[in-house]
Amino acid sequence: MAISGRISQWKKLPLTLTELCIDTTLQCGQSFRWRKINDEWICSLRGRVVVLKQDESCLHYKSMFPNVSPSPSKDIRDEDNTDKMLYHYFDLKHDLGALYEQWSKADPIFKKLAPQFGGVRILNQDAWEALICFICSSNNNISRISSMAHKLCKYYGAFITKIGDEEYHDFPTPEALTNPKVESHLRELGFGYRAQYIANTAKIVASKPPGWLNGLRNPESPAWGAKPALDSDSDAKPVTYKEAHGELISLSGVGPKVADCVCLMGLGWSESVPIDTHVWQIAQRDYKFGKTKTKTFTKATYDAVGDHFRELWGKQAGWAHSVLFTADLKAFAKAKDAAKEVMKVKKEAEEEEDEDGSVDSPAVKVEVKVEEEVTAVEEAPRGRSKRKRAATAVVKTEDALEAKREYTVRTRSQKKAKGQ
DNA sequence: CCTAGGCCTTTAAA
């Protein structure tokens, strides 16, 4: 494989799946730039391309740097701080097992769901990247947000290296997005109304003093590469979560939810709980938040839900929230797959009957219960190979249906409330 | 303080 930069060997970090599960953590909607290729995760990160894979006991990683290093003759090991970078990125100083125990103790609902979703961890992302990506997230879905994030890197980020035919670029700086043509270009690229938000926010941030955004960090969670303040200027009073949140809201395209995402995933405010439509649904369905006075979701409701979770889960409420959020996403995806699988089986059954030209097939045209259709498929095998295929489909479908039923039960109460 | 409507684009249902 052709690589234009310098590549490190595989290294490893002892780490259990309870402490970190990259499969869930990297695709639960926190970060939008990781891509999975076979069993490896790959992403450009702070000037290098990082590849990750995980087994029972270790996180394996390697990194690729650009060729234009300060001293090309120097051994890569002297400057490769990827181990420390990942330790910071995954915030591994926290004992996740202990946190899960604490949250389970405080909340029976968490306790029930958590065992299936271990190793979900809040990433310590670059604040600027989080800010722009979550501006993109409004009224949007994960796959489209991801493609937008990649376009930003592709057109505005510094080139890092090429692997095969794929070029890797870093996430763009604010300055790189201040060009007057950015807004119209991003619109052409399909960003929609978010193009303006991004352009405006880039201008605002670029006009602030350097380090302004990271100045909103939780002091207990310093930025990557930040030098510990030597003799700190005593007039700089520490920022609070609420203050940081308020500052972010003043930016373009940033409301309470996006501000909380940046606080939690970019600025180290672990008590921040972003309330999006999913979390709001969880709050209504599982935490009795349905009977508020106002029907629509107001700022007051937003704060009330956040405060409730902060009281329930404590200091690291944002982390606990992400576990439940992940659980809901997975259940939702499973139910969706189930629906697809059912359609597929339907189609197969239909095709088989067409092949035979048999007439006794009322099941496919009439709206009936899916369970009955599955039975119909099972009883309809005629040739050997067809029988096998049908049997496999049934097995897969039963799992899928189970997931769908489970999700439906969980969401029923909410649908009822909506109907009134 | 609360509410309604509009906004870009894509996808899946209806």
Next chain:
DNA sequence: ATTTAAAGGCCTA
């Protein structure tokens, strides 16, 4: 086939 709704919201009136 067209239309509607929803997808991890925000902004303006």
